[in-house]
Amino acid sequence: MGADRRDDTTGPLLSVENLEKHYPVRSGLLRRTTGYVKAVDGISFEIREGETVGLVGESGCGKSTAATTILGLEEPTGGTVRFDGQDVTDHDADERRAFRRRAGVVFQAPTTAFDPRMTVLESVAEPLEIHGITDPDRRRRLVADLIERVGLPESMLYRYPDDLSGGEKQRLALARALILNPDLLVADEPVSALDVSVQAEILSLLETMRDELDLSMLLITHDLSVVRQVCDRVAVMYLGEIVEIAPVEALFADPQHPYTETLLASIPEPDPRGERTSVELTGDVPDPADSPSGCRFHPRCPKAIPPDAYEFDDGMFRAVLDLRLDAEAGAVTADGFADASELRDAYDLPAALADPDAEAELVAAIAALLDGRTAVAAERLSEAFPTVCEREHPTLDETAAGHPAACLRHEK
Amino acid sequence: MPSTSLEDAGFTDIDWANESGGRSVLDAPTLGLLAGVLAVAALLVYDLRVGTPFGLLNWDPTRMDWLALAAAVLFGRYGCYPLVRDRDRTLSALRSLLARPAGALSFAFVVGSLLLALVGPELVSFGYPRLEHRLQPPVFARVHVADVYAYSCVGELSGGYCHGTWRYPLGTDRYGESVTELLFNGNRVAVKLGLTTAAIMGVVATAVGTTAGYVGGLVDDALMSYVDVQQTIPALVVYIVLATLFLGEIGGVGDGGLFALALVFGLLDWGGIARLVRSDVLTRRSAGYVRAARAAGASDLHVIRRHVVPNSTATVVTALTRRVPLLVLVQVALAYLELNRAGSLSLGRTLRLALSSRVNHLPWHETWWLSVFALAFLVVFVLAYSLFGDELRDVLDPNEGMV
Numbered sequence: 096m097g098a099d100r101r102d103d104t105t106g107p108l109l110s111v112e113n114l115e116k117h118y119p120v121r122s123g124l125l126r127r128t129t130g131y132v133k134a135v136d137g138i139s140f141e142i143r144e145g146e147t148v149g150l151v152g153e154s155g156c157g158k159s160t161a162a163t164t165i166l167g168l169e170e171p172t173g174g175t176v177r178f179d180g181q182d183v184t185d186h187d188a189d190e191r192r193a194f195r196r197r198a199g200v201v202f203q204a205p206t207t208a209f210d211p212r213m214t215v216l217e218s219v220a221e222p223l224e225i226h227g228i229t230d231p232d233r234r235r236r237l238v239a240d241l242i243e244r245v246g247l248p249e250s251m252l253y254r255y256p257d258d259l260s261g262g263e264k265q266r267l268a269l270a271r272a273l274i275l276n277p278d279l280l281v282a283d284e285p286v287s288a289l290d291v292s293v294q295a296e297i298l299s300l301l302e303t304m305r306d307e308l309d310l311s312m313l314l315i316t317h318d319l320s321v322v323r324q325v326c327d328r329v330a331v332m333y334l335g336e337i338v339e340i341a342p343v344e345a346l347f348a349d350p351q352h353p354y355t356e357t358l359l360a361s362i363p364e365p366d367p368r369g370e371r372t373s374v375e376l377t378g379d380v381p382d383p384a385d386s387p388s389g390c391r392f393h394p395r396c397p398k399a400i401p402p403d404a405y406e407f408d409d410g411m412f413r414a415v416l417d418l419r420l421d422a423e424a425g426a427v428t429a430d431g432f433a434d435a436s437e438l439r440d441a442y443d444l445p446a447a448l449a450d451p452d453a454e455a456e457l458v459a460a461i462a463a464l465l466d467g468r469t470a471v472a473a474e475r476l477s478e479a480f481p482t483v484c485e486r487e488h489p490t491l492d493e494t495a496a497g498h499p500a501a502c503l504r505h506e507k
Numbered sequence: 508m509p510s511t512s513l514e515d516a517g518f519t520d521i522d523w524a525n526e527s528g529g530r531s532v533l534d535a536p537t538l539g540l541l542a543g544v545l546a547v548a549a550l551l552v553y554d555l556r557v558g559t560p561f562g563l564l565n566w567d568p569t570r571m572d573w574l575a576l577a578a579a580v581l582f583g584r585y586g587c588y589p590l591v592r593d594r595d596r597t598l599s600a601l602r603s604l605l606a607r608p609a610g611a612l613s614f615a616f617v618v619g620s621l622l623l624a625l626v627g628p629e630l631v632s633f634g635y636p637r638l639e640h641r642l643q644p645p646v647f648a649r650v651h652v653a654d655v656y657a658y659s660c661v662g663e664l665s666g667g668y669c670h671g672t673w674r675y676p677l678g679t680d681r682y683g684e685s686v687t688e689l690l691f692n693g694n695r696v697a698v699k700l701g702l703t704t705a706a707i708m709g710v711v712a713t714a715v716g717t718t719a720g721y722v723g724g725l726v727d728d729a730l731m732s733y734v735d736v737q738q739t740i741p742a743l744v745v746y747i748v749l750a751t752l753f754l755g756e757i758g759g760v761g762d763g764g765l766f767a768l769a770l771v772f773g774l775l776d777w778g779g780i781a782r783l784v785r786s787d788v789l790t791r792r793s794a795g796y797v798r799a800a801r802a803a804g805a806s807d808l809h810v811i812r813r814h815v816v817p818n819s820t821a822t823v824v825t826a827l828t829r830r831v832p833l834l835v836l837v838q839v840a841l842a843y844l845e846l847n848r849a850g851s852l853s854l855g856r857t858l859r860l861a862l863s864s865r866v867n868h869l870p871w872h873e874t875w876w877l878s879v880f881a882l883a884f885l886v887v888f889v890l891a892y893s894l895f896g897d898e899l900r901d902v903l904d905p906n907e908g909m910v
Contacts, residue, residue: 166802195804202802208795212593212817218796221813222803255596271799 106180107141108311109165109279114138115173116157116164120384132384134160136335137174139491142279147305147312149322149343151358152332158315159203161332162283165313166198167191178279196226199272203284205264209256215242216252219271226275237274245270245300262293266300273304280305283315298324320362323347331355334381334391337491341498351500353398390503393484394420400483400503405453411445412480415457418442419476422460428469435461456480536588543580547573571766575699578706585709585820603902610898616891624698627691636684642869644671645678645686645876655869678876680860686876690884693854697888700769700838701831707773708780708830709823715777716784717815721792721807731785734778742775743837750846768841772834780826784819791818821903828896832889839885857881 117131134157142148150158164171167183176183178194186194202208209218219242220234228234239249245266256264265285272280285301286294302325305312314325322329323343330340331354339352350356381387387394401412421427432438438461439446448454456479464472484503491501551573553560559567568576590597604610639659644650652658653667660669671678677686719730746768753767791797797814805813842855861877871878 163798168798168801192804195802198802200799200802202795202798205795208799210794210796210814210818213796213813221800221805225800225803225805225809268795268799271803275803 107143107177108146108179109313110141110177111161111165111174112139112177113174114161114164114171114176116160116169117172130384133157133335133386135164135171136386138330138332138335138337139174140330140337140340142311142313144278144311145309146328147314147326149326149329150313150315150332151317151319151322151329153317156332157335158332159283162200162281162313162315166200166281167194192226196275197277198279198281199275199277200281201265201268201272201283201285203288205261205268205288208264208268209259211256214253214255215259215267218256219267219274222271222275238270241270241274242267245273245304260293261289262297265289265293265297269297269300269304273308276308277310279311279313281313281315284317285314286321287316287318294321301325319347319358331358334386336391336501338392338502339498339500340491341496341500345496345498349496351494351496351498351505352392352502353396353504354392355500357397387485389483389485389487390489390501393482396484398504402481405448405450405480407453408445408449410443411448412482414443415448415453415476415480416482418444418460419473419480422464422469422473422476425469425473427464429465429467432465435465438465453479536584539588540580540584543583544577547576547580550576569766571699571703571769574766574769575703578703581706581710582702586824589817589820600902604898607898607901609894610902613891613895613898616887617895620694620698620888620891623691624695628688628695636679636682638683640675640679640683641681642874643675643679644669645880646671646673646676648678648876650869650873677880680857680877686857686880689852689857690854690880692852693857693881693884694888696765696852697835697838697854700765701835701892703769704773704776704834705827705831707769708777709827711774712777712780712826713784713816713819713823716781717788717811717819719781720785720788721811721815727785731782734781737775738778740775742772745775746771746841747846750841764841764846765838768838772837776830776834780823780830783822783826787819787822788815791815821900825896825900825903828899829893832892835892836885836889854881854885858885 114135115133115137116135117133119128120130120132121127122129136157138161140148150161152158160169163169165176167176167186171184178198181190183191183194209215213221216235216238219238223234223237228237235252239252242249242251247263247266247270251259251263251267259267269285272282282301286297289297298321301312301314304310312325314322316322319329326343328340328342329346330337331346331352332338333354339346339350339355341351346355347359350359381391381394390396393399397410397413399413399416401407407415418427427438432441435458436446438444444457448457456475460472460475460479463469463475487503489501489503489506491499492505494500494505550560554568554573561568566572604614640661642650642652642655642658643661649668649670651667652660652664652669658669661674662670662672664670675685675687677690679685680689715730715734719727749767749771750764791814794814797810800810800814839853839855839858842853843859844855845859858878858881861874861881862871
């Protein structure tokens with residue numbers, strides 16, 4: 096082992112605190128900064144030695160930005176990343192080189208993962224060359240050995256990436272990430288671009304290599320079934336924030352955040368008699384440059400908290416809130432609806448709400464809407480049906496289930 | 508699955524504390540390039556101080572020749588060396604090029620014209636032009652010469668008609684110069700000018716395009732604005748102004764404006780290519796292999812040298828092969844207009860002499876061989892180089908074929 100191999104085994108290998116990456120949005124002739132895309136907005140977690148942590152979320156939630164920022168490929172705009180107890184932004188040139196050696200990375204894009212003009216040998220050996228292994232025979236030996244260990248024949252060394260399949264490329268990408276014998280492997284969507292049959296192979300190869308090499312791993316994916324197979328702990332990200340973090344079994348058994356629940360519900364169920372109820376997300380992922388107030392998930396949350404004034408049946412407040420948000424955004428008008436019942440159908444609203452006061456407000460608002468007075472309807476709906484979720488920003492706090500989640504329902 | 512025993516867990520087993528961490532910037536190809544440039548520089552110094560270093564070859568290089576030598580060194584490094592190093596790819600690209608009729612034909616012509624430019628005029632020794640052998644018709648053709656004053660026919664003279672011979676297969680001009688030789692020399696001028704200008708353009712366009720695309724931001728804006736400005740001033744106009752002002756002054760120099768033409772076009776006509784390179788670099792900057800190299804600790808210099816520039820070569824080479832024929836046409840036109848005096852060598856001068864009736868005793872259509880062969884050669888030359896560029900693009904850039 097190298098002399099710089101970590102010697103203390105107490106602290107976490109990687110610790111991320113309040114990491115922020117905000118991209119300025121510039122517009123106009125002078126390119127003034129008019130706003131920020133909060134790609135990563137204050138996330139904290141740690142990876143202990145030998146541990147595999149998953150970072151899960153939809154595309155656009157900032158998980159890949161988190162990876163590149165943690166690796167120091169982009170400067171964070173706030174927060175700290177400590178690797179082996181040392182702040183990576185404080186590294187001098189030598190420490191930075193050592194960090195680059197000790198943190199390997201596999202990126203998603205399999206089509207451009209390899210330089211089309213370089214042979215497999217040249218590509219996989221490139222990190223060795225960068226780190227000063229100048230003897231080409233020695234590089235060839237190291238690469239040949241590693242290539243066999245990722246399950247590819249040595250004859251592949253002189254092939255070009257155009258001739259390789261996606262699975263072969265991903266094995267080689269893994270070899271390239273491991274050639275410097277790192278302590279931490281960051282894998283950004285390592286299998287999402289592959290066929291399902293190949294996915295399983297690559298995942299088990301990842302596991303094998305991790306166990307053999309005693310790697311710590313940060314696995315970034317949108318696919319919770321991948322997490323279940325490989326990870327020890329998992330952090331769920333939504334719009335730049337971690338909303339729940341838990342050991343894998345705990346998260347699957349007892350999810351505490353509505354977003355996690357919907358993600359779990361979207362995993363194809365192998366057992367058709369399984370009891371999981373399906374939860375559907377309404378609405379699209381909001382623009383990260385204009386993130387919602389309060390809880391960022393409230394425009395889509397199936398369990399948004401209703402106002403205390405009324406009683407709602409299950410899911411009914413969500414339907415009312417959908418109508419309200421659409422009306423406020425001007426996304427719903429009288430056009431296309433012949434009468435109130437057609438509009439109610441479109442929003443999955445029942446013929447009448449359980450609470451008569453709420454029903455009265457709703458009927459009045461729908462009438463205004465169908466009259467073409469959209470602004471009046473929107474105002475009426477927002478006054479009658481406010482939710483605490485749009486006002487208060489939840490923090491990542493411990494829940495009754497024993498792991499933290501950021502949802503206002505746990506703070507009540 | 509391969510071995511899973513834990514003994515060989517440290518499979519790359521490198522003791523980093525003992526590694527030099529040395530980053531060798533000077534690899535063999537770079538050293539070769541430096542050696543070539545230094546050799547040309549040394550020869551030039553010798554030429555200036557002592558006299559021509561090529562006395563044995565009976566060659567006293569002009570300024571244009573020096574520029575062409577430097578260009579040849581560049582082509583050796585960035586053209587021939589990669590072709591030889593990646594023999595397998597070169598051969599497979601060559602095979603797919605030869606599999607296309609247009610590709611095979613244009614490739615054959617381009618290779619032929621390059622070889623002829625290198626050794627043609629010397630290989631086929633014509634000796635000095637003989638004035639008494641003027642206006643000989645090509646072989647298998649005849650010309651009515653009864654009215655021509657003091658005409659001597661090399662071949663058979665019958666009924667006032669002189670018949671062509673194999674001594675001058677394409678005939679001779681009014682000074683007794685063999686048309687074959689004129690074509691060989693015209694080809695040499697065209698190739699020399701094309702390659703030299705292409706080398707200058709290629710270097711400048713790659714440097715500017717790569718810098719703009721890779722650095723981005725203000726640098727990008729500044730460079731691209733400069734390209735905009737430059738593109739509003741055609742290199743041709745600059746050359747004509749320079750030629751009008753100074754061409755008389757440099758009459759004693761053998762290249763007769765070719766050097767200036769190469770420099771003016773090389774330094775002012777690269778804007779479009781730089782834009783192509785820039786957009787290439789922009790897409791490549793975020794490619795997976797660049798990100799992987801950076802994550803492994805690669806410097807900007809490493810990324811540019813190993814990934815960015817090599818991947819732009821196909822774009823640059825293709826653009827240049829399509830620029831060369833245009834440039835040759837410009838040179839021929841300039842020589843025709845006497846704005847460029849490439850000795851007695853340019854096809855433009857050949858055409859001008861063939862078509863002017865001032866000194867000629869015969870109308871131009873009776874001495875048709877003077878213009879037709881030169882014109883035909885010019886057309887084939889331009890067509891072949893342009894086609895070669897197109898075919899090369901199709902072969903080198905398989906993505907385009909799939910779209």
